[in-house]
Amino acid sequence: MQETSDISQNKKLLWLMALACGLTAGANYFCQPLINSIQHAFGVTTAQAQLTVTFAQMSYALGLLLIVPLGDIVNKTKFIPLLMALAGVGLLICAISVNLTMLWIGTVITGLFSVAAQVLIPFATMTVRPEKIGEVVGFLMSGLLVGILLSTSLSGLLSQLVHWKLIYVVSAVLIFILAFKLKSELPYAMRIRMKYSDVFKSMAELLVSEKRLSIRAYAGAGAFASMSVIFSTIAVYLSSAPFHLQDMWIGLVSLVGVFGALSSQFVGKYADRGYGTLFTFLGCGFLILSWVIFYFSSAGLGLYLVGFATTNLGLAFVHSCNQNIIFRIRPNAKSRLNAIYMTLYFGGAATGSAIGTYAWNHGGWVYTCMAGLALAIFATFFALLDYLLYRNKKPNVA
Helix, strand or coil, X not given: CCCCCCCCCCHHHHHHHHHHHHHHHHHHHCCHHHHHHHHHHHCCCHHXXXXXXXXXXXXHHHHHHHCHHHHHCCCHHHHHHHHHHHHHHHHHHHHCCCCHHHHHHHHHHHHHHCCHHHHHHHHHHCCCCHHHHHHHHHHHHHHHHHHHHHHHHHHHHHHHHCCCCHHHHHHHHHHHHHHHHHHHHCXXXXXXXXXXXXXHHHHHHHHHHCHHHHHHHHHHHHHHHHHHHHHHHHHHHHCCCCCCCCHHHHHHHHHHHHHHHHHHHHHHHHHHCCCHHHHHHHHHHHHHHHXXXXXXXXXXXXXXXXXXXXXXXXXXXXXHHHHHHHCCCXXXXXXXXXXXXXXXXXXXXXXXXXXXXXXXXXXXXXXXXXXXXXXXXXXXXXXXXXXXXXXXXXXXXX
């Protein structure tokens, strides 16, 4: 049997893995600043075009539930590039779509298989020393979050300068190239012998027996749901009065969240040292504060930008601390633990997208802000519950 190597000092490979996380995760967000373009291209309503965002999140959540758990029982060196290639196929379908249904099909395929990032992250924790887990996860999460933010910016920019479908072509080509590169670069990691059906039985057992997993998952779901309210309404809000922004400028707004995304590695390092609870509460505080700022954002675009940066910072803090904790619960079940956590996490995103769309269509920006604030408070409740139940946990297991 091959021995697992320590990749924490292999900067080239870590950068390739971070790029893979960013490309695959970002593929689910191309449509968000393109809602108006999709609506006009296919002659559909705003609500129908907005469903593309919800389908992207729901298919991603389904992939997390059905595909990510396989990371514990398959050869991840081959599995991860395969998932990336299939996500690239979905992107190509989006690129050649001639109607909204075809776009939805491509979006669902992309969402299902772009969970490659969520196999890659627990895989990375299997190939580093325990004291480096938070730092490496934080680095890959920075790549993932920056990829999400850049994906919306670039999709808006390319839509304005060339065509809204160009981003799908470019990203598909890049994913195919990176998948081929990773196939020869990824090291071996241990796997267990287990039937596919038994994987789900063990996940049910983990969800029942590991209470902290579910508590942290609900905190993450609430935080991401809160941010997804923004993702699902950014195009319709900023394209309407008083802003009247075009796709390119709507996409560029996302760049202000890069600082928050880059904080993940910093947070991961301090979570390794036992400050995870502190940074979790700071993250929840940033999420709540962001919605107060968003409420007054009609007074000027600057306030919206500050709110967007603040909510990204809050989500990065909460999510990085959550993953630092869950990967330490059971070292031999990291993919399954991540599958449970991320399924609930992106289930929260899909829920937040749906809530955001409903709130906007029924009460405009005021209802949207109320919905986002309520979801941020929901996340804070579970963060507080985690603190009350596990405050005496030692840093090396928390």
